[in-house]
Amino acid sequence: MFPNYQSLSFNYGLIVQALEESVKRNLTDGLLLSGGLDTTILACLAAKWTRLSCITVAMRGAPTPDVGYARLVASQMRLEHHVHYFSYDELEEGLHASIRVMKSFDPMEIRNSAAIYVALKAGKKLGLKTFMTGDGADELFGGYSFLFGLERAELEAELKKLWDNMRFASVYLAEDLGVEARLPFLDPRFKTLAENLDVRLKVKSEAGQVWGKWVLRKASEKLIPREVAWRVKAPIEVGTGTTILPWLFDSRIPDAGFARKRDNYHKEDGVVIRDKEHLHYYQIYRELFGLPAGAGGGDRKCPQCGAGVGEKATFCRTCGAYPI
Numbered sequence: 504m505f506p507n508y509q510s511l512s513f514n515y516g517l518i519v520q521a522l523e524e525s526v527k528r529n530l531t532d533g534l535l536l537s538g539g540l541d542t543t544i545l546a547c548l549a550a551k552w553t554r555l556s557c558i559t560v561a562m563r564g565a566p567t568p569d570v571g572y573a574r575l576v577a578s579q580m581r582l583e584h585h586v587h588y589f590s591y592d593e594l595e596e597g598l599h600a601s602i603r604v605m606k607s608f609d610p611m612e613i614r615n616s617a618a619i620y621v622a623l624k625a626g627k628k629l630g631l632k633t634f635m636t637g638d639g640a641d642e643l644f645g646g647y648s649f650l651f652g653l654e655r656a657e658l659e660a661e662l663k664k665l666w667d668n669m670r671f672a673s674v675y676l677a678e679d680l681g682v683e684a685r686l687p688f689l690d691p692r693f694k695t696l697a698e699n700l701d702v703r704l705k706v707k708s709e710a711g712q713v714w715g716k717w718v719l720r721k722a723s724e725k726l727i728p729r730e731v732a733w734r735v736k737a738p739i740e741v742g743t744g745t746t747i748l749p750w751l752f753d754s755r756i757p758d759a760g761f762a763r764k765r766d767n768y769h770k771e772d773g774v775v776i777r778d779k780e781h782l783h784y785y786q787i788y789r790e791l792f793g794l795p796a797g798a799g800g801g802d803r804k805c806p807q808c809g810a811g812v813g814e815k816a817t818f819c820r821t822c823g824a825y826p827i
Contacts (some may be wrong), residue, residue, distance in 0.1 A: 508784055515718065515721050515722035516722070518621040518696070518718060518719065518722045519548075519670050519722050519723065519726065521689065521693050521696050522544065522548060522688075522693055523528070523548045524692070524693075525687040525688070525690035525692065525693040526545060526548045526549050526552070526605060526687045526721055527552055528687075528690055529554050529635065529685040529686070529687045529690060530549060530635075530685075531549075531553075531555070531625045531633035531634055531635040531683075531685050532553070532555070532556060532629075532631050532632060532633055533555065533557070533558060533624075533629075533631035533632075533633060533634040533635070533755050534546055534549065534555045534556070534557045534558070534634065534636075535557075535558055535559075535622050535623075535634055535637075535673070536557035536558065536559050536573045536576065536577070536582075536636070537559065537567070537569045537571065537572070537573060537737075537743075538548040538559065538568075538569050538570075538571070538572025538574070538575065538686070538731060538734075538738070539628060539635030539637065539717060539731070539734055539736065539742070540637075540640070540720060540723070540727075540731060540732060540734060540736075541640040541641070541688065541719075542635075542636070542637040542659075543572075543637055543723075543727045543728075543732075544637075544723050544726070544727060544729045544811035545637060545640055545687060546580060546582060546724075547574060547726050547727050548582060548620065549635060549778040550580055550582065553596050553627065554583065555582060555583065555635075556583045556585065556626070556627055556629060556631055557573070557577055557582050557584045557585065558585050558587065558622050558626045558629075558631075559573040559574075559584065559585070559586045559587070559612070559622075560587045560589060560618055560621050560622040560625060560635075561586065561587070561588055561590065561742055561744055562588070562590070562591075562594060562743060562747070563588045563590055563619075563737050564744075564745075564747075565743075565744025565746070565747045567742065567743060567744070568737055568741065568742055569593040569737070569742035569743055570586055570638070572731060572734060573586070573731075574586070574677055575677070575730070575731070576727070576728065576731060578784065579728055583627075584821075585625070585629065587621070587622070587623070587625040589621045589625075591713055591751070592601070593621060594617055594618075594621060594745065594750070596620075596790070597616075597617035597618065597620035597621045597624075598613055598617045598783075598784070598787070600617075600620050600676065600679065601613045601616035601617045601619075601620055601672065601676065602784055602787045602788050602791065602827075603791055604616075604672075604675050604676055604679045605672055605675060605676075605824070606788075606792065606798065606821070607780065607788070607820055607821055607822075608722050608747070608784035608787070608788040608795075608821070608822055608823070609784075609802060609819070609820065609822060609823025610748075610778075610780050610781055610784060610822070611740070611782050611797070611821055611823060611826060612672070612820070612823065614717050614739075614745045615672065615738065615739040615740050615745070616672035616739040616801040617678060617741065617745060618739050618745050618758050618810050619636075619672055619673050619676055619739065620676045620680075622717045623673070623676055623680050623682060623684070624680060625679050626682070627680055627681070627682050627715070629707035631682070632682050632683065633671070633682065633683045633684075633685060633686070634677060634682060634683070634684050635684075635685050635686075635687060636671070636684055637672075637688065638671040638673055638684075638686045638688065638689065639671070639688035639689040639694070640668060640688045640716060640719065641687060641715070641736070642665040643662075643666070643694065643698065644697060644700075644705045644715065644716040644718065644719050644814060645658065645662060645702065645705035645715045645716065646715040646716045646736050647715060647736075648715065650662070650706055650715060650717065651701030651706055651713045652713075653706075655702060655703065658702045658705075658706060658823045659702050659753075662705075662815075664815075665696065668816075669689075670820075671684075671686065673686070674686070683725070689747075700718065703775075704717060704718040705717060705718060708732075708809075709783045714733075715736065716736075716790065720732050720733060721754060748780055749778065749779075749780045752778075752779040752782075752783055753778075753779050753780075755779075756782065756783070761779050761782060763796075764782055764786075768782075768785065771792075772789070772794050772795075772796075772806070773796065773809050774795065774807070774808045774809070774822070775808065775822075776792075777808040777826070781822075783821075784821075794809070795808045795809055795810040795821050795822065796809035796810065797809070797810070797811065798810040798811065798821050799811035799812055799819070799820060801813045801814070801816065801819050802814055803816070803827075805819035805821065805822060805824055805827055806820035806824065806827060807819065807822055807824035807827070808821055808824065810822065812827060
């Protein structure tokens, strides 16, 4: 067992050592490389033990900051690297698959998941069967900006909520594609270490700026390019370009048609449609599963779609409503 690190002074190398052991237990032939902190650390450690094929995906015609960072990482670490640019039509397949597999029409969930689906499918076409992902690092180490202004007790409570509700699309989408996703940050031994770290090592100021995953950044800044170690977190949708989807749906769906369907679904299905992107996903969901009322399995009902949610849930996994 790892020691209980409730201290602000310890050897950061212990985290690297523990994560390397986790990587060794979860070696794969592929890695979804975003060029962010988490996947770059995994690439660095895994490259000591195996030859990885790294996959980076990007939407054609959209800003895709992941590509530049991923190429930098692959070049400096001499990794086999494949950049796959996908079209809207290819992404649409990913959107359908993500809604079907995740049983959700939450735009944030689907935008991110569709990019993961495209990446996994691209890797499968290359003959890869197992994929390492950086899932779990943000939850374990406080990577999200909404955590940054919290007092210690509040931060501990919010992290615990995240740990209790972690669900990663990569696992389910990989299974649907007949491949496997492995998540070294959530390996039980490493997860125990991370959960027991003092939260003041997770969200901390450096050079006048508050950083999430501070201890991971400090532990890795001599292993990976410094500009990656201190790269500001970019959600999957931002890094891959799927963040332009709201604009695409706005331009493709006429205002009058949207208003009519939004009002009809509210009246007939009891579902609140928030925008045109949400409408597109709901129509796919409705065709696959029918009405969301009763989905989700929780004791409470989401006020915006009727799906079941947990007693303490603050958002709806089915429609994305927040807060509830």
